Amino acid sequence: MEKDLSQKPYALILAGGSGTRLWPLSREEMPKQFLALCGDEKTLLQRTALRLIAVTDSERLRVVSSGKWKALVSHQLLSIGMRGDFIIEESEGRNTAPAIALGMAQLLLSGASPDDTVLVCPSDHMIMDEENFRQAVRVAIGAANDGNLVTFGIKPTKADTGFGYIKTSHNTTPWLVAEEFVEKPDLATAKNYVESGDYYWNGGIFCFRLSDMISAFETHFPEGASIFGAEREHIGSHFLSAPKQSIDYAVMEKARNIACVPLDAGWSDVGSWDSVYENSPKDKKNNASTGDIFLSGGGDNLIIGSDRLICGVDLDSMIIVDTPDALFISPKGSSQKLRDVVKALSDAGRDEVTESPMSARPWGTYRVLSKGDRQKIKKIEVVPGKRLSLQYHVHRSEHWIVVKGVARVTICDHGENTQGKEIFVHEGESVFVPKGKLHRLENPGKIPLEIIEVQIGEYVGEDDIERVDDDFRRTS
Amino acid sequence: MEKDLSQKPYALILAGGSGTRLWPLSREEMPKQFLALCGDEKTLLQRTALRLIAVTDSERLRVVSSGKWKALVSHQLLSIGMRGDFIIEESEGRNTAPAIALGMAQLLLSGASPDDTVLVCPSDHMIMDEENFRQAVRVAIGAANDGNLVTFGIKPTKADTGFGYIKTSHNTTPWLVAEEFVEKPDLATAKNYVESGDYYWNGGIFCFRLSDMISAFETHFPEGASIFGAEREHIGSHFLSAPKQSIDYAVMEKARNIACVPLDAGWSDVGSWDSVYENSPKDKKNNASTGDIFLSGGGDNLIIGSDRLICGVDLDSMIIVDTPDALFISPKGSSQKLRDVVKALSDAGRDEVTESPMSARPWGTYRVLSKGDRQKIKKIEVVPGKRLSLQYHVHRSEHWIVVKGVARVTICDHGENTQGKEIFVHEGESVFVPKGKLHRLENPGKIPLEIIEVQIGEYVGEDDIERVDDDFRRTS
Numbered sequence: 001m002e003k004d005l006s007q008k009p010y011a012l013i014l015a016g017g018s019g020t021r022l023w024p025l026s027r028e029e030m031p032k033q034f035l036a037l038c039g040d041e042k043t044l045l046q047r048t049a050l051r052l053i054a055v056t057d058s059e060r061l062r063v064v065s066s067g068k069w070k071a072l073v074s075h076q077l078l079s080i081g082m083r084g085d086f087i088i089e090e091s092e093g094r095n096t097a098p099a100i101a102l103g104m105a106q107l108l109l110s111g112a113s114p115d116d117t118v119l120v121c122p123s124d125h126m127i128m129d130e131e132n133f134r135q136a137v138r139v140a141i142g143a144a145n146d147g148n149l150v151t152f153g154i155k156p157t158k159a160d161t162g163f164g165y166i167k168t169s170h171n172t173t174p175w176l177v178a179e180e181f182v183e184k185p186d187l188a189t190a191k192n193y194v195e196s197g198d199y200y201w202n203g204g205i206f207c208f209r210l211s212d213m214i215s216a217f218e219t220h221f222p223e224g225a226s227i228f229g230a231e232r233e234h235i236g237s238h239f240l241s242a243p244k245q246s247i248d249y250a251v252m253e254k255a256r257n258i259a260c261v262p263l264d265a266g267w268s269d270v271g272s273w274d275s276v277y278e279n280s281p282k283d284k285k286n287n288a289s290t291g292d293i294f295l296s297g298g299g300d301n302l303i304i305g306s307d308r309l310i311c312g313v314d315l316d317s318m319i320i321v322d323t324p325d326a327l328f329i330s331p332k333g334s335s336q337k338l339r340d341v342v343k344a345l346s347d348a349g350r351d352e353v354t355e356s357p358m359s360a361r362p363w364g365t366y367r368v369l370s371k372g373d374r375q376k377i378k379k380i381e382v383v384p385g386k387r388l389s390l391q392y393h394v395h396r397s398e399h400w401i402v403v404k405g406v407a408r409v410t411i412c413d414h415g416e417n418t419q420g421k422e423i424f425v426h427e428g429e430s431v432f433v434p435k436g437k438l439h440r441l442e443n444p445g446k447i448p449l450e451i452i453e454v455q456i457g458e459y460v461g462e463d464d465i466e467r468v469d470d471d472f473r474r475t476s
Numbered sequence: 477m478e479k480d481l482s483q484k485p486y487a488l489i490l491a492g493g494s495g496t497r498l499w500p501l502s503r504e505e506m507p508k509q510f511l512a513l514c515g516d517e518k519t520l521l522q523r524t525a526l527r528l529i530a531v532t533d534s535e536r537l538r539v540v541s542s543g544k545w546k547a548l549v550s551h552q553l554l555s556i557g558m559r560g561d562f563i564i565e566e567s568e569g570r571n572t573a574p575a576i577a578l579g580m581a582q583l584l585l586s587g588a589s590p591d592d593t594v595l596v597c598p599s600d601h602m603i604m605d606e607e608n609f610r611q612a613v614r615v616a617i618g619a620a621n622d623g624n625l626v627t628f629g630i631k632p633t634k635a636d637t638g639f640g641y642i643k644t645s646h647n648t649t650p651w652l653v654a655e656e657f658v659e660k661p662d663l664a665t666a667k668n669y670v671e672s673g674d675y676y677w678n679g680g681i682f683c684f685r686l687s688d689m690i691s692a693f694e695t696h697f698p699e700g701a702s703i704f705g706a707e708r709e710h711i712g713s714h715f716l717s718a719p720k721q722s723i724d725y726a727v728m729e730k731a732r733n734i735a736c737v738p739l740d741a742g743w744s745d746v747g748s749w750d751s752v753y754e755n756s757p758k759d760k761k762n763n764a765s766t767g768d769i770f771l772s773g774g775g776d777n778l779i780i781g782s783d784r785l786i787c788g789v790d791l792d793s794m795i796i797v798d799t800p801d802a803l804f805i806s807p808k809g810s811s812q813k814l815r816d817v818v819k820a821l822s823d824a825g826r827d828e829v830t831e832s833p834m835s836a837r838p839w840g841t842y843r844v845l846s847k848g849d850r851q852k853i854k855k856i857e858v859v860p861g862k863r864l865s866l867q868y869h870v871h872r873s874e875h876w877i878v879v880k881g882v883a884r885v886t887i888c889d890h891g892e893n894t895q896g897k898e899i900f901v902h903e904g905e906s907v908f909v910p911k912g913k914l915h916r917l918e919n920p921g922k923i924p925l926e927i928i929e930v931q932i933g934e935y936v937g938e939d940d941i942e943r944v945d946d947d948f949r950r951t952s
Contacts, residue, residue, distance in 0.1 A: 024785075024787070294817070294820070294821060296813065296816070296817050296820070297810070297813070308799075308800070308801050308802055308803055309500075309801065309802040309803070309821075309826065309828050310802075310803045310805070311500070311802065311803065311804050311805070311817060311821070312804075312805045312806065313804075313805075313806035313807075313810045313811075313813050313814065313817055314806055314807055314810040314813065315805060315806070315807070318805070320805060322803060323784075324784070325784050325785065326784055326785040326786075326787065327784055327785065327786045327787065327798060327803070328787050328788075328789075329786070329787070329788045329789075329791060329794070329796060329805065330788065330789035330790055330791070331789075331790055331791070334773070334789045334790040335789075337772065337773070337789050337790065338789065340772070341770070341772050341787060341789055344770070344772070345770060345785075345787070350785065352785050369845060369846040369853065370845040370846060370853065370855075372879075374879055374880065375877075375879050375928060377845065377846065377853060377928065379846075397904045397905075399875065399877050399906045399930075401851075401875050401930045401932060402932075403848075403850055403851050403932055404850065427932070428873045428910075428911070428932045428933065429873075429908070430875045430906065430908050430930075432905070432906050434904075435904070452851060452853065452930050452932075454875075454877045454906075454928050454930065456877055456878075456879055456903070456904045456928075457904065
């Protein structure tokens with residue numbers, strides 16, 4: 001008997017964004033959606049996925065993201081139990097309208113019906129009150145099935161000039177009519193909006209029937225509508241031909257059938273360290289802290305530690321964010337200046353803005369423990385059953401020491417048959433990979449493989465790597 | 477022809493002190509005298525030695541210190557060019573009177589004449605104006621040769637209640653008469669002292685003829701005087717039998733022939749982070765910073781970095797001290813509370829109060845790069861010609877990877893002849909030391925040997941070590 005999923009929506013998580021507003025925790029290579037914030041042990045992406053799985057089935061969930069985040073998305077969602085082919089890959093970032101259209105087109109190709117509803121959520125926002133969110137989703141699905149394009153209106157908690165607003169009016173329905181989308185207002189206008197009670201923040205969460213959104217694209221954004229009904233192999237080129245526009249600008253601001261479902265559920269875009277502080281659990285002194293923190297005197301601080309002890313005396317209203325390679329300290333209220341600081345660091349060519357101490361790869365993760373002129377030390381974790389590509393380095397030798405699990409290591413010369421060149425390396429043992437030798441690392445076991453890699457050489461940059469396939473053809 | 481050193485004084489540096497007032501830079505295992513502070517590339521001990529070498533000859537310089545600092549003292553003073561047997565070892569800390577007597581007794585045994593003058597200096601103070609110091613030393617030697625016990629009086633820069641004061645009166649001599657030593661006064665008294673112009677801080681720098689100080693000991697501190705004239709092998713027991721008293725209390729406050737030579741030379745005891753700030757060079761925004769620091773807005777900060785980027789926005793009058801395993805942050809003016817905080821951390825058994833990320837040993841130094849439950853990674857530097865003891869570990873295997881230089885490594889079984897079990901390990905190569913195997917590391921070369929050591933095991937504490945001699949007898 002066919003499983004009846006007809007009342008359950010599909011869900012698209014938009015996870016292609018990048019940004020460094022929470023530097024040094026967020027990096028160009030580690031955007032906000034992949035971070036665990038505000039005392040949560042789950043990342044914003046994981047929490048978003050879990051929130052959506054609670055209103056639909058995990059097999060109806062897709063993540064639209066860039067190829068460069070594929071390993072991170074996969075790593076984080078596999079670890080909360082998601083399975084299957086849930087990533088829809090954008091070949092480049094083209095703003096939300098093309099991203100949503102790409103996701104919709106892929107859903108249709110994989111069996112969704114035009115009558116199915118779709119929930120669209122950003123991957124990097126917080127919602128504290130999950131029950132209120134689920135209640136709002138139920139209302140939104142009703143509104144969508146009534147032919148509306150639904151936007152969730154975040155109940156404003158203050159006159160914030162950083163958000164767009166939605167002007168609403170009441171109707172006989174359980175949802176509101178969205179009268180108008182308004183751009184980021186000045187402070188006086190924002191105050192009026194909040195006092196009126198008719199205005200909501202535009203939080204980028206949407207719900208609609210596929211057929212209704214396709215019609216809206218055809219009417220208001222026809223340049224982006226050609227992707228619907230395209231054959232699978234042409235989806236990519238249709239995506240690339242769509243103008244880079246937001247779904248708000250391309251469709252929502254122009255369509256007439258827009259409903260607004262109020263959402264009063266502790267929403268935050270966690271777009272600054274001040275906002276992370278506001279949304280974090282606090283101790284009796286109003287300190288929000290994670291890590292190995294010892295405080296004496298003072299209060300109202302946000303302190304995020306990494307692997308070292310942080311000792312603060314008489315600190316008041318400070319933001320302290322420690323990472324293995326960069327430390328940020330600022331009074332609260334100044335964290336908005338971070339943008340300029342990060343730009344200055346980026347202009348100075350600082351690695352700390354782009355590279356992340358923790359990196360995800362299709363085979364697992366690695367963390368840089370120590371860097372020097374002639375050496376680099378990494379902790380590498382390889383997922384059971386995964387392996388790194390066959391590769392060699394011109395400038396460095398590598399020493400692999402197994403901390404946990406078992407490694408299958410292939411070391412051979414160029415042109416040599418790799419078969420029979422495999423050795424097993426167990427806990428506490430090590431293996432030496434000389435400069436220039438082809439080598440491959442693999443976890444043949446059932447538990448994660450942890451190794452310490454010590455690179456020694458006259459150059460230890462990440463770009464000294466040549467990957468080859470088993471026929472010794474270069475693959476990069 | 478005999479070298480005429482008759483007019484040059486001997487010098488005793490007192491370097492046995494410990495303390496954590498500059499935590500986390502100073503640790504129980506790394507007291508202040510071994511730190512480079514206030515933008516100086518030399519440590520306080522090195523700077524003290526260089527200052528004294530400028531007024532005498534380095535072969536007349538001795539350092540009185542505890543056995544536990546012997547490797548650090550040796551390492552730091554060899555690196556500024558000192559040679560020979562300059563360390564006089566205290567078997568335990570017994571305050572300054574026994575320490576000075578021990579130094580004097582050793583000088584007499586190594587050929588000093590009772591008519592020779594001796595300069596005594598703490599190892600952990602700063603003196604900015606070296607020329608004024610040298611000028612004061614010239615006056616002090618004159619006063620000593622006139623039969624006085626000379627104390628240097630630090631010209632007070634403020635009504636500080638943390639120092640003892642010396643009341644002086646003028647004489648026809650180029651030096652002053654010390655009328656009275658007074659204990660740490662209250663603030664009102666300190667203000668009166670400073671305004672009067674007759675009072676000086678007692679900075680613990682002394683100058684005297686050996687014969688005069690021996691007489692003073694015999695008269696005022698006879699329990700500590702038995703060491704003079706004792707045979708070499710009995711020096712240690714005489715030292716241990718002397719009461720634990722300061723030279724001020726034991727002798728200076730009681731003797732009548734005390735001269736005071738004013739010292740107006742930018743002296744500081746650098747006894748707090750505020751004091752380090754005051755004595756550090758500053759930029760246009762009055763920030764004193766060392767390390768990889770990026771500041772935007774604010775000013776008047778003391779920021780001491782280690783190996784990571786520190787980025788501060790709108791920081792005002794803050795103290796930030798970063799080390800590999802501990803970070804301290806406080807507003808200026810609160811740094812005196814550090815004592816209580818360090819005590820609390822110590823009571824909680826925190827390693828960060830006792831252990832230092834950098835440790836010195838007779839054979840060189842090591843630095844902990846990374847610690848985990850099952851692994852510890854160190855960077856080890858072995859001085860040319862030095863070797864570590866033959867040893868083994870019960871719980872861990874060790875992997876040595878040579879970054880620079882060449883290592884001679886012995887690995888053998890218990891009871892086995894070590895000869896012929898040596899291998900040479902060159903740059904980029906590694907060697908594996910299994911659990912339980914006897915091993916020894918040696919630098920046979922002419923340049924420092926740098927290695928990365930990766931320890932893997934179920935226990936990686938420093939105390940899992942058994943040292944043996946070449947006949948396989950345990951030596952520890």
